Amino acid sequence: MEDPWQKPYDFAVSVARKAGAEIRKAGESEIKVCTKSSTVDLVTKTDERVEKIIIGSLKEEFGEGTHCFIGEESVAKGESCILTDKPTWIIDPVDGTTNFVHGFPFVAVSIAFAVNKQLEFGVIYSCLEDKMYKARRGKGAFCDDEPIQVSDVKDINKSIIISEHGTDRTPEKVKKIFSTMQKILCIPVHGLRGSGTAATNMCLVATGAVEAFFEIGIHCWDIAAGAVIVQEAGGILLDVDGGPFDLMSRRMVSANNDVIAKRIIKEIEIFPAERDDAPVQKKC
Structure with missing residues (x-):
């Protein structure tokens, strides 16, 4: 066929x-x-x-x-x-x-x-x-x-985690973002990184260079291609609350395995992000 x-x-x-x-x-x-x-x-x-x-x-x-x-x-x-x-x-x-x-x-x-x-x-x-x-x-x-394939690290203390702070500079959201990063850094992990592009971050997970990437506030176009690449490299995708990955939710954890993903999720301070497919509000 x-x-x-x-x-x-x-x-x-x-x-x-x-x-x-x-x-x-x-x-x-x-x-x-x-x-x-x-x-x-x-x-x-x-x-x-x-x-x-x-x-x-x-x-x-x-x-x-x-x-x-x-x-x-x-x-x-x-x-x-x-x-x-x-x-x-x-x-x-x-x-x-x-x-x-x-x-x-x-x-x-x-x-x-x-x-x-x-x-x-x-x-x-x-x-x-x-x-x-x-x-x-x-x-x-x-x-x-x-x-390419994800790393086989299961010990969070031996991992590198990657994330971004996005473009929303609302003080309450920035505070939660950096509070999350602080808590993950103090687990402790080997390091926190950020390339400035979600697509590249997901490729770094897929190649085993880092163990996980998480972010709230990303968009579907940032992560759709990376989602396939991570999964086909042996990794997993979850929502930041531990539920199933939803492409339109603007929140995601991609990781080499569920052990690393679930450990990170424990530290994430969640804040609202309007879905990509939310109805557009008409202006009067």
Whole structure:
């Protein structure tokens, strides 16, 4: 029987490379920065241009109207963020925009594909490192065609944990974020890290470089591709309360195993984050 998703998967890899080349080219010239929800929630013309390149390429390859799209910049401009049963691409054109603006060397193109609300594959191109991470459901995870797997560490005291503080600077939320980090650091663990991009963080879990990544306030486009890669590398995904992973919930723990994940969850101070698929409030 013909594999229906091999062609989209291969094309996603090629378009991710194309997008990455565009990002590298833009990084060599002037970077014009705008803001979205706050002065620290950045967007550049490169984000918008790269998303148009990715979506335009996919529509040209697979036909206009055949697939749905959830793109970070499209949603920021008011398009819906609802995952249906239709074939759907979930795209973050420049994950790590703040890194990109400052020349911090972790920037990723993240492309995932879902059918019947099931993630079928994920592709993450760490374009400044020139590393291609990819995975298909049930077929393993790879970096530059070499198989990858999570670490076998089960002792939390021997782990490195990765997290981010996001773009919401509400004092109450910042206090909970750093309180959580303090409690995890004092378990103690070997260290806390942050690359500035959720997609890269999840690839670090998948390769065994770190044992876990957690965050509240991320979006589906930040983690959809990484979710497939982590699971196919032998890792697990949970909600920050220990329940099942929900792509649209904006909260997640990804880890090498449930021992590490559940130990971290004990220390997480949860705060509200509006779901990605929450109804948009109409303005009067």
